[in-house]
Amino acid sequence: MSAEAMKQLLAERAALVETALRTCLHDADIPAPLLQAMEYSLHAGGKRLRPVLCLTAASLFGLDAAVVMPFACGIECIHTYSLIHDDLPAMDNDDLRRGKPTNHKVFGEAMAILAGDGLLTEAFRRMAGVQGVAPGRVLQAVAAMAAAAGAAGMVGGQALDMGYEKRTDITLPMLRDMHARKTGALIQASCLCGALLAGADEADQARLAGYGAALGVAFQIADDILDEVGDTAVMGKAAGSDRERGKTTYVSLVGLEKSRELACQAADEAAAQLHSWQGRDAAFLTALCRYVVDRAC
Amino acid sequence: MSAEAMKQLLAERAALVETALRTCLHDADIPAPLLQAMEYSLHAGGKRLRPVLCLTAASLFGLDAAVVMPFACGIECIHTYSLIHDDLPAMDNDDLRRGKPTNHKVFGEAMAILAGDGLLTEAFRRMAGVQGVAPGRVLQAVAAMAAAAGAAGMVGGQALDMGYEKRTDITLPMLRDMHARKTGALIQASCLCGALLAGADEADQARLAGYGAALGVAFQIADDILDEVGDTAVMGKAAGSDRERGKTTYVSLVGLEKSRELACQAADEAAAQLHSWQGRDAAFLTALCRYVVDRAC
Numbered sequence: 001m002s003a004e005a006m007k008q009l010l011a012e013r014a015a016l017v018e019t020a021l022r023t024c025l026h027d028a029d030i031p032a033p034l035l036q037a038m039e040y041s042l043h044a045g046g047k048r049l050r051p052v053l054c055l056t057a058a059s060l061f062g063l064d065a066a067v068v069m070p071f072a073c074g075i076e077c078i079h080t081y082s083l084i085h086d087d088l089p090a091m092d093n094d095d096l097r098r099g100k101p102t103n104h105k106v107f108g109e110a111m112a113i114l115a116g117d118g119l120l121t122e123a124f125r126r127m128a129g130v131q132g133v134a135p136g137r138v139l140q141a142v143a144a145m146a147a148a149a150g151a152a153g154m155v156g157g158q159a160l161d162m163g164y165e166k167r168t169d170i171t172l173p174m175l176r177d178m179h180a181r182k183t184g185a186l187i188q189a190s191c192l193c194g195a196l197l198a199g200a201d202e203a204d205q206a207r208l209a210g211y212g213a214a215l216g217v218a219f220q221i222a223d224d225i226l227d228e229v230g231d232t233a234v235m236g237k238a239a240g241s242d243r244e245r246g247k248t249t250y251v252s253l254v255g256l257e258k259s260r261e262l263a264c265q266a267a268d269e270a271a272a273q274l275h276s277w278q279g280r281d282a283a284f285l286t287a288l289c290r291y292v293v294d295r296a297c
Numbered sequence: 298m299s300a301e302a303m304k305q306l307l308a309e310r311a312a313l314v315e316t317a318l319r320t321c322l323h324d325a326d327i328p329a330p331l332l333q334a335m336e337y338s339l340h341a342g343g344k345r346l347r348p349v350l351c352l353t354a355a356s357l358f359g360l361d362a363a364v365v366m367p368f369a370c371g372i373e374c375i376h377t378y379s380l381i382h383d384d385l386p387a388m389d390n391d392d393l394r395r396g397k398p399t400n401h402k403v404f405g406e407a408m409a410i411l412a413g414d415g416l417l418t419e420a421f422r423r424m425a426g427v428q429g430v431a432p433g434r435v436l437q438a439v440a441a442m443a444a445a446a447g448a449a450g451m452v453g454g455q456a457l458d459m460g461y462e463k464r465t466d467i468t469l470p471m472l473r474d475m476h477a478r479k480t481g482a483l484i485q486a487s488c489l490c491g492a493l494l495a496g497a498d499e500a501d502q503a504r505l506a507g508y509g510a511a512l513g514v515a516f517q518i519a520d521d522i523l524d525e526v527g528d529t530a531v532m533g534k535a536a537g538s539d540r541e542r543g544k545t546t547y548v549s550l551v552g553l554e555k556s557r558e559l560a561c562q563a564a565d566e567a568a569a570q571l572h573s574w575q576g577r578d579a580a581f582l583t584a585l586c587r588y589v590v591d592r593a594c
Contacts, residue, residue: 031448113382125443150325152326155411
């Protein structure tokens, strides 16, 4: 699949997610000011990559998008909450996210904390509410998502990242582990849970998880490269911001050329997990990991 | 059951919970500084009322404490996260909790936010991991807990509470609704989920939920009374603190005498839900709601 066709399909599936997200918080009696803060960030755009990965992994095993959609929306709620909390003054203290004022800049710090808490908790309500899949499978997927998003996964990665700022003794294995938690775990679990919900056997679950893990690595290295060389308009944040913050990145550790090599290697690893599948979903996932890296090379 | 016997049984069951909480975060690879911050608050004491309610409701329908314990630990993780986030400078800005420095005072604001996020997410991993109960029942309980803790429940109640501070136009129905979300929902869901996991039918689930809701009301009114008349050593916070903050309470709205009347009424309502059960668990739950009110009367 060409990059253009992949982007087209990504946009189509993201549009399905977008539609579902529009109303996904409207079945609960959420106080208006809190709902407003939650929806401000949930509807602030983004590629909807994680839910699309989940839908695509499920589709690869023949499960319809409509069945997986509540779970996919839950994943995007988790991703959105993590951005709101990461942006807080006590954390990264960012004023802008995707070119718009961050949640706490608009609604204040207290409401931003609660909006994040609310999105995280609603995510689990949504995910646990999946219908049309054996309950045991849904439970496994909920547990996998909690493990990926939790203290040993995404939250743990953010804690490590904050501890690593300004330190000069961060090694490549430490950086890899931090990113595997902070960004990799949720991408990996999005792929795994799609397969899990669709009834894939354990070997196929492991392949999709392997794809997601490698994609996460490719994604992160590409992000580090773009931060160094990219242009501000494309990224929605200032180029060189990692360096200014004294953050250790792939580029600062091994240089640009080697970083590109590692990114390509990760993309190859991701693609290799999919070789036994034909058809549009596998072609999409393969084209996606190439694209992630090509942007940065 | 006498108040003394009830307190004895509460202490016994709380000790079981305490033991399970000791190791409940040790099966995941959580970065050390984050784990330390999470455990600081998780092991800071407290009556463990919510998990004991869950265990007792399950026991009422014959389900063993060992089966429910991971779920009960998850409930306490949710309660603990809510305390950490409520204490943050942007929220209630409290320096002390149960006579000890609050989480952010010890570990800093960023780590306290992450410790809360981590506990909330780990709670769902724990709850989804319950074994020995039909997966469909576990899923229902997870969804019920997410609804109770989420944006329409506890998080929504905290958002309302913050919006109500310094306002002088808060009515009794508004106060009731806010407390039903902020503290009632989790107490109610703790009782409901014990019954749900134990396979109680819908009518019995409703009775336990009704018990929990009324207990929550009794608990809250008693808390408002104790804040007005109580002694600082018993409560672990300064008496009259609500008044100082300009908070609307049951006492400020309807006075001490009427508040006591409403508290007794709520305790009666709670007890009335249990009249069809005999035995130690029902006696314990009945004695508990009397005790909550007696402390304040």
